[in-house]
Amino acid sequence: MKQNLDLTLYLVTDSQMAPAGKPLAQIVDEAIQGGVTIVQLREKTAETGDFVRTALEVKKVTSKAGIPLLINDRVDVAQAVDADGVHIGQDDLPIEEARRILGDNKIIGVSVQTAEEAEEAIVKGADYLGIGTCYDTATKYVKVGPQGPQGVRSVWEHALKTGQRINRPVHAVTIGGVNSYNAVHVLICTRTLADNVSLDGLAVVSAIMTAESPKTAAKLLRSQISFALESSWVAKQDNSKPLGVSRACQAIATVFDNVKSGKTTPLVQHITNQVVINDCANACLALGGSPIMASDPVEQHDLASAVSSLVINIGTVSDHQIAGMHAAMREARLHNTPIVIDPVGVGTTPFRKQVVKELLRDYGAHVIKGNAGEIAALFGSSEMQMRGVDAVGGGFKDPAKVVRELSRRERCVVVMTGKVDYLSDGVSTFAVHNGHSLQGHITGSGCMVGTALGTFIHQVANGDLLVGALTGVVAINLAAEAAALRSDVKGPGTFRAAFIDEMYNLTVDTLLKNMRVERVK
Numbered sequence: 296m297k298q299n300l301d302l303t304l305y306l307v308t309d310s311q312m313a314p315a316g317k318p319l320a321q322i323v324d325e326a327i328q329g330g331v332t333i334v335q336l337r338e339k340t341a342e343t344g345d346f347v348r349t350a351l352e353v354k355k356v357t358s359k360a361g362i363p364l365l366i367n368d369r370v371d372v373a374q375a376v377d378a379d380g381v382h383i384g385q386d387d388l389p390i391e392e393a394r395r396i397l398g399d400n401k402i403i404g405v406s407v408q409t410a411e412e413a414e415e416a417i418v419k420g421a422d423y424l425g426i427g428t429c430y431d432t433a434t435k436y437v438k439v440g441p442q443g444p445q446g447v448r449s450v451w452e453h454a455l456k457t458g459q460r461i462n463r464p465v466h467a468v469t470i471g472g473v474n475s476y477n478a479v480h481v482l483i484c485t486r487t488l489a490d491n492v493s494l495d496g497l498a499v500v501s502a503i504m505t506a507e508s509p510k511t512a513a514k515l516l517r518s519q520i521s522f523a524l525e526s527s528w529v530a531k532q533d534n535s536k537p538l539g540v541s542r543a544c545q546a547i548a549t550v551f552d553n554v555k556s557g558k559t560t561p562l563v564q565h566i567t568n569q570v571v572i573n574d575c576a577n578a579c580l581a582l583g584g585s586p587i588m589a590s591d592p593v594e595q596h597d598l599a600s601a602v603s604s605l606v607i608n609i610g611t612v613s614d615h616q617i618a619g620m621h622a623a624m625r626e627a628r629l630h631n632t633p634i635v636i637d638p639v640g641v642g643t644t645p646f647r648k649q650v651v652k653e654l655l656r657d658y659g660a661h662v663i664k665g666n667a668g669e670i671a672a673l674f675g676s677s678e679m680q681m682r683g684v685d686a687v688g689g690g691f692k693d694p695a696k697v698v699r700e701l702s703r704r705e706r707c708v709v710v711m712t713g714k715v716d717y718l719s720d721g722v723s724t725f726a727v728h729n730g731h732s733l734q735g736h737i738t739g740s741g742c743m744v745g746t747a748l749g750t751f752i753h754q755v756a757n758g759d760l761l762v763g764a765l766t767g768v769v770a771i772n773l774a775a776e777a778a779a780l781r782s783d784v785k786g787p788g789t790f791r792a793a794f795i796d797e798m799y800n801l802t803v804d805t806l807l808k809n810m811r812v813e814r815v816k
């Protein structure tokens with residue numbers, strides 16, 4: 296990498312967004328104090344003289360801080376102020392020409408929207424790529440419509456392959472609607488599938504330019520970026536510490552005991568369906584958690600700092616609930632609160648599919664849980680189908696592969712329920728052989744698994760999401776086994792009540808004795 300080129304938090308200026316009367320250089324100065332590592336001056340409409348004057352003022356600030364100043368598009372302005380380089384778009388001066396004028400020591404960055412553009416830019420010697428546009432943005436910085444983190448990831452993967460082929464290092468940021476709410480999700484989701492390579496950082500415009508305090512905004516972004524790049528609690532999927540069965544079982548017992556014994560009482564927020572809302576709240580309490588069912592968008596901001604985990608269940612989703620889900624997930628991402636998505640009936644209507652697609656695109660999840668029909672719909676498989684909220688079909692030929700691959704694609708733990716439950720974090724995949732057929736005869740048994748996931752994944756801040764998820768599945772299924780054995784259980788109605796009782800009665804000893812967890816991959 297060129298000396299000084301640190302792309303971690305890349306500020307692209309837009310003076311039209313700046314608060315009236317506040318000089319651009321002052322905004323840049325404050326943003327650098329908050330942690331911006333590189334600045335691109337972008338003045339699409341300025342006259343050359345004004346552009347140069349502003350550039351000289353901003354350069355005083357960047358030089359003092361020792362960070363690079365790049366000029367958007369205008370190689371002449373970059374030369375006039377002896378900037379550290381330029382950033383060029385697809386319709387600007389060709390890369391070779393910019394390089395010829397500026398020489399090898401200057402930085403040249405290029406905006407790319409497709410794999411082909413990325414390949415060309417790398418071959419022609421770009422020092423870094425700005426891949427976009429990630430999300431919809433008011434800045435009109437990039438022309439191609441938003442491609443979401445997964446679209447950015449495929450351009451990034453192709454860019455890295457090109458770099459390997461021609462033996463040249465590749466660096467990139469993504470741009471477009473990136474802010475402190477989605478920074479973690481964007482950085483995790485854009486990691487390459489094969490090698491888990493992260494982007495170098497994120498480029499932001501409005502998140503800093505329009506902020507009341509650019510310093511505070513930049514500081515928050517930096518901490519979110521560091522969290523995503525360094526933290527171990529998000530499923531890193533890097534094969535470094537595959538989880539064996541005996542370690543998994545011990546860890547499950549510990550996680551379970553922490554909640555059951557009252558050492559920790561997670562506040563589990565649900566935005567869930569009207570069918571199961573009461574059963575889920577009772578299941579949460581019986582397992583040792585504390586439920587709050589809160590779906591109005593208005594209260595999400597105030598609630599977010601107290602919540603331990605968030606369960607999003609689309610069973611009876613409505614427009615109003617969708618707004619609440621977006622608000623809650625946005626806040627959860629800011630607080631790094633684990634999110635469980637239960638995509639009830641997602642294969643049944645295009646509406647449900649669209650709702651889930653947007654939630655996953657904008658915020659992602661820490662755990663996705665569904666029955667085989669729901670997982671098939673998300674995975675894009677026709678091996679299983681849905682009828683209403685139920686899965687229909689003969690089962691997947693290779694269920695472990697389905698959960699593993701969906702997990703890698705969505706960058707989260709995937710739980711697929713059924714007679715045997717399959718769980719994967721993309722590296723380790725487990726089957727849980729507990730449970731009872733009576734669970735299939737009451738409504739909401741899957742939704743209660745979602746509740747149990749929310750109850751046990753909250754405390755894995757420095758551990759393993761997969762262990763938290765396994766704990767939820769095992770606990771629910773052992774409670775079902777115990778309930779089904781009771782002489783007072785005569786069918787689904789009595790089972791439903793006994794099921795909650797046995798969640799309450801479940802002990803760590805029973806769990807250790809009866810859990811049947813198998814590592815399948």
Ligand SMILES: Nc1ncnc2c1ncn2[C@@H]1O[C@H](COP(=O)(O)OP(=O)(O)OP(=O)(O)O)[C@@H](O)[C@H]1O
Binds near residue numbers: 666712733734740771
């Ligand atoms: N035949 C079975 N034997 C053992 N366990 C079962 C059986 N059927 C379901 N389960 C258990 O029931 C729970 C819910 O799984 P299921 O796949 O039925 O969810 P679902 O279809 O989403 O349910 P719902 O839509 O009613 O909420 C899981 O913990 C699963 O292990």
Ligand SMILES: Cc1ncsc1CCO
Binds near residue numbers: 570610738742
């Ligand atoms: C029956 C039903 N319909 C929407 S949600 C739900 C609960 C089980 O998923």
